[in-house]
Amino acid sequence: RKEVEQDPGPFNVPEGATVAFNCTYSNSASQSFFWYRQDCRKEPKLLMSVYSSGNEDGRFTAQLNRASQYISLLIRDSKLSDSATYLCVVNRGNTDKLIFGTGTRLQVFP
Amino acid sequence: DVKVTQSSRYLVKRTGEKVFLECVQDMDHENMFWYRQDPGLGLRLIYFSYDVKMKEKGDIPEGYSVSREKKERFSLILESASTNQTSMYLCASSLVGSGTDTQYFGPGTRLTVL
Numbered sequence: 001r002k003e004v005e006q007d008p009g010p011f012n013v014p015e016g017a018t019v020a021f022n023c024t025y026s027n028s029a030s031q032s033f034f035w036y037r038q039d040c041r042k043e044p045k046l047l048m049s050v051y052s053s054g055n056e057d058g059r060f061t062a063q064l065n066r067a068s069q070y071i072s073l074l075i076r077d078s079k080l081s082d083s084a085t086y087l088c089v090v091n092r093g094n095t096d097k098l099i100f101g102t103g104t105r106l107q108v109f110p
Numbered sequence: 111d112v113k114v115t116q117s118s119r120y121l122v123k124r125t126g127e128k129v130f131l132e133c134v135q136d137m138d139h140e141n142m143f144w145y146r147q148d149p150g151l152g153l154r155l156i157y158f159s160y161d162v163k164m165k166e167k168g169d170i171p172e173g174y175s176v177s178r179e180k181k182e183r184f185s186l187i188l189e190s191a192s193t194n195q196t197s198m199y200l201c202a203s204s205l206v207g208s209g210t211d212t213q214y215f216g217p218g219t220r221l222t223v224l
Contacts, residue, residue, distance in 0.1 A: 043217050044153070087152070096160065101152060
């Protein structure tokens with residue numbers, strides 16, 4: 001079983017749509033959770049950290065369910081500029097090492 | 111503005127050559143990382159360093175070594191390049207240990223080994 005698993009997609013959605021991505025992780029000792037965004041042929045960049053209580057940043061909402069070892073990202077009112085690959089990232093136990101999922105590709109069309 | 115730079119965007123080498131990939135960060139970060147990214151496999155950690163002259167193996171260190179002589183610079187060395195080391199190599203840095211800090215990535219080096 002992979003340490004971090006994501007649906008690779010692609011998710012093809014029209015502008016204005018709401019889309020949700022899910023991710024599961026295998027290490028129950030993980031403490032830090034993130035969503036990174038990676039544009040085509042670019043480096044990954046932090047989109048948002050994920051906190052136990054859930055958190056929101058504009059159109060983006062992240063949720064964490066520790067009991068199910070499950071992380072989600074919700075994007076509301078999708079924009080063309082949201083087209084990218086979204087990486088679910090979890091730290092390995094109590095270490096500085098981050099484990100990256102293989103990413104979920106989102107394509108927003110007009 | 112945080113900045114991580116890598117010495118080359120594209121590199122073509124021949125099998126058996128020694129290859130140096132350089133990474134420099136200007137944020138005074140303690141931690142630096144080298145990853146490779148391959149389709150369907152995601153980012154995999156090769157080595158990381160949490161201080162000058164300190165290094166730890168990641169998940170796939172075989173065939174690689176690293177050097178960190180100065181805080182801002184972290185080098186990845188392929189002692190004898192092989193075709194299976196053709197990949198995108200990404201360097202990253204972060205401020206402190208604990209796993210809770212953002213990793214900032216360089217633009218990547220796409221290495222092709224012929």
